[in-house]
Amino acid sequence: MKQLEVHKSRKKLVIFVCCAILLLVTLVPSLAASNNIITPEENQYFELRAVEVKDVEGNKQVIMELWGHEIDFKRI
Secondary structure (H helix, E strand, O other), X not given: OHHHHHHHHHXXXXXXXXXXXXXXXXXXXXXXXXXXXXXXXXXXXXXXXXXXXXXXXXXXXXXEEEEEEOOOOOOO
16 A cells, blocks of 8 residues: 555656656747847848739739848857
8 A cells, every 4th residue: 555655656756857847848948049139230131022013814913022131140
């Protein structure tokens, strides 16, 4: 009977430790990423340009390009 109680308490302890480890593994990277916010400089921006307009089956289709100016991508 006492062995059964010890087994149950060990099982609860193992489940608690696994949950704590899982919680730490999921929260620590998100907290670390939130501290590394990169803000653009004044001369850094994206520009969306319409390049071509086509008629497709009675509808208009616009081909667009995305241009980046002085963008420096960094790994966070």
